[in-house]
Amino acid sequence: MFFLFPGLPMLPYLLIHVAAALLPAFLLLRYVYRHDAVEKEPPRLLVRLLGMGVLSAVCAGLIERIGIARLDAAVSSGSTIYTVLLAFFVVAVAEEGTKLLLLKRSTWNDPNFNYRFDGIVYSVFVSLGFAALENLKYVFSYGLSVALPRALLAVPGHMSFAVFMGIYYGRARLCENCGDHAAATRNLWIGYLTAVFLHGFYDTCAMIGTTGSTLVFLAFVVLMFTRAYRAIRYESSTDSEI
Numbered sequence: 001m002f003f004l005f006p007g008l009p010m011l012p013y014l015l016i017h018v019a020a021a022l023l024p025a026f027l028l029l030r031y032v033y034r035h036d037a038v039e040k041e042p043p044r045l046l047v048r049l050l051g052m053g054v055l056s057a058v059c060a061g062l063i064e065r066i067g068i069a070r071l072d073a074a075v076s077s078g079s080t081i082y083t084v085l086l087a088f089f090v091v092a093v094a095e096e097g098t099k100l101l102l103l104k105r106s107t108w109n110d111p112n113f114n115y116r117f118d119g120i121v122y123s124v125f126v127s128l129g130f131a132a133l134e135n136l137k138y139v140f141s142y143g144l145s146v147a148l149p150r151a152l153l154a155v156p157g158h159m160s161f162a163v164f165m166g167i168y169y170g171r172a173r174l175c176e177n178c179g180d181h182a183a184a185t186r187n188l189w190i191g192y193l194t195a196v197f198l199h200g201f202y203d204t205c206a207m208i209g210t211t212g213s214t215l216v217f218l219a220f221v222v223l224m225f226t227r228a229y230r231a232i233r234y235e236s237s238t239d240s241e242i
Contacts, residue, residue, distance in 0.1 A: 021139040024151035025132040028159045032124045035236040038115055045112055046125050052106050053129020056098035060130075063094040083207050088200030096161065096195040099126050100188070103169065117239040119170025120163055120232065127162030131155045153221060157202055160228035165195040167235060174242040198224060 033040070067090035075082045103126045107113050113122070135155060138146050168191030175183035202224075205217035 017139050017144065018136070020144055020147035020151075021135040022132050024155040025128040025135065028155065029125065029128050032121055032159070032232060035232050036117055036121050037236055038117070038239050041112055041118065041121055045107075045110065046121075049103070049106060049122055049125035050129035050132070052102040053099070053126040053131075054133045056095070056102050056126060057130045057133045059102075060095040060098045063098070064090055067094060080208065084200075084204055087203035087207060088196065091203055092196045092200035095130070096165070096192060096199055099123075099130060099162070100165065100169075100192050100195075102126060104188075108173070113173055113242075115239050115241055116170035116174060117235050119168075119173060120166035120235055123162040123166030123169055124159055127158045127165075128155070131158035134158075156225055156228075157199075157221070160224050161195040161199050161202075163228040163231055164198065165191040167191065167231060168194065170235075170242070177242050 033046075068086070071082065071085055071090060075085060103122055106126075107118075107122045112118070131154065135147075135150055138150060138154075168187045172184040172187035172191070175181075175187060201220060202217070205213045205220060
């Protein structure tokens with residue numbers, strides 16, 4: 001049988017790795033989708049947002065290559081300041097920037113964007129599309145040993161960054177509908193910079209790797225995840241039309 005189908009022995013390997021990579025994102029997407037209590041978003045739009053997340057990962061990767069090359073030329077790669085600059089001004093700026101750009105391009109004028117909580121849903125779907133592709137890369141590069149820690153930390157991390165960006169994204173759309181363009185712009189920037197700060201701090205603590213930074217990282221993750229899940233429940237229960 002294996003002689004007739006030489007690729008068959010690889011199939012279980014591929015399925016296990018794909019499932020390990022994608023299941024965490026799927027479960028978190030389902031969690032957020034179920035909290036969209038007033039009016040569910042159309043599946044076609046949500047699939048498109050996942051695609052935008054995948055595209056944002058590709059775009060961010062290209063931008064990060066340029067940023068890392070510039071950073072390598074300016075700062076010693078073994079220093080703490082290098083790690084901080086890499087985490088905040090290369091990785092976080094590029095990744096959250098491409099997410100927001102494609103999020104806004106895909107949904108800002110969509111007629112389905114008519115409730116505040118939609119901002120969280122849209123932001124999370126883009127971010128977890130990004131995280132799913134990133135997770136596939138890590139699991140196939142380093143094996144199943146990275147699947148569990150990434151399922152518990154990295155994927156929920158991307159969701160958490162997106163929740164806080166999405167809160168302000170929904171508020172920005174509300175301000176835009178009310179004719180307050182300055183407030184809309186301000187909320188977009190607050191959402192973006194909040195996501196950049198959270199992402200940059202997360203990566204900095206993870207990359208430094210000392211005992212102290214690890215303890216700070218764990219405390220930060222627990223606090224951020226707790227606040228993100230509480231924010232989802234609160235924003236869902238107080239959702240309003242925009």
